[in-house]
Amino acid sequence: MENGFYTLQEFMTFTKGVTYVIMVISLFVITGFWLFLTGRDEDSQPNEPGGTEHHHQGGGHV
């Protein structure tokens, strides 16, 4: 049988087990990612011309 599973029980045990492991890993990775994302939140203004923004209209808009 494909994947070596003989019963639904075996399949569910395996896939749910892997999923739980992924979720635990995600918990740590996403927490770390959040810290990376917000790490410089308290810093001030964005880079000005010559840096990264293209301020030909004096700013931007959404």
Add this chain to the structure above:
Amino acid sequence: MSGKNTFTSRSLLTPFNLVAGLILIVGAVITVLRFTRGLAGVTHLSNDNPWGLWIGFDLLCGVALAAGGYVTSAAVYIFGMKRYHSAVRPAILTGFLGYAMVVLALNYDVGRPWRLPYPFVVQQGTTSLLFEVGACVALYLTVLFIEFTPAALEWLGLKRARNLVTRLTILLTIFGVVLSTLHQSSLGALYLIAPSKLHPLWYSSYLPVYFFVSSIVAGLSMVLFESTLAHHYFGDKMDEKHLRENTDVTLGFAKAASLTLAGYFTIKVIGIAMDNNWRYLATGYGLWFLVELLGFVALPCFLYAVGVRDKNIRLIRWTAVLTVLGIILNRLNVSLIAFNWRLPSSERYFPSWMEIMISVFVVTIGILVYRFVVTRMPVLYEHTDYPSSH
């Protein structure tokens, strides 16, 4: 701002107008062919592939990319993020035009488009997901229209009507979020009926969740993308408030998009694990799936984060383009590329040039209407009679 709402007439013979005019002429001819010869006359659709480019691109991508309306209005009016207020009207306009173009394209795709109102007046078919999608799209298009009317009413000088509609803002926002949650996910749920046709890597019982979560990313990225274009082409229409708030909006939306992409990536991996589809990753379709997952989900997630950390507005804007392309790729993968993947290539669907032209035609109409509106109505600036009152 007195000069903002006066449309300066220039020569109509610009390269953009010439190309747009050509597309409109070709589109009009194909439209006549479509409604005189039927679907078979202009499309490559068949019983094996009844849904083609007009569903995969015009509808699925159109609805996803029009999600900026509910995302932005929810952020501002429900979550109280008033610093993004200047982003609401452009997002609502983009959303409204997006949905209007979806409905326009649907008239080409549906065999008998005059029967589109049937679910509401003849036979409901309430057990069908398509009924729910149809009802939600129709209602949400109406909601978006009403949400946008204050700008049109300000332009027309109808103060009382405008004030009346403005009082409905929070109600319309909540209604819009509810409807969007329903139909964005239901569009993914439509494919739950085809587990044998859709490739296992794209098929999942979580498809509705994938479509909904990715629609949030699409909405956020589309607002950023649209703002880049508006900034470039309609910068002279913007007032100080819009220009001042732009950096906050860009950084805030990029941060939200980055975090949502991280969540989306996680649930996509969990979907593979739940169905134990790891073995498919080593196949050709698996590599294509990895291109989508790593190149158009993980990469923009990281680039958005770097852009937010470095406050690199240009990087964020390019990342928004990458993300929008990723959403289009995902919808085309689900509806066309990974659909009927078992069929031999001779029986696979590829759109005819006329189908592609109609899609270009519909997008062009949307762009032209957008240009018409923003050059006349207070979308990118506040009307002098209503400062910060909406």
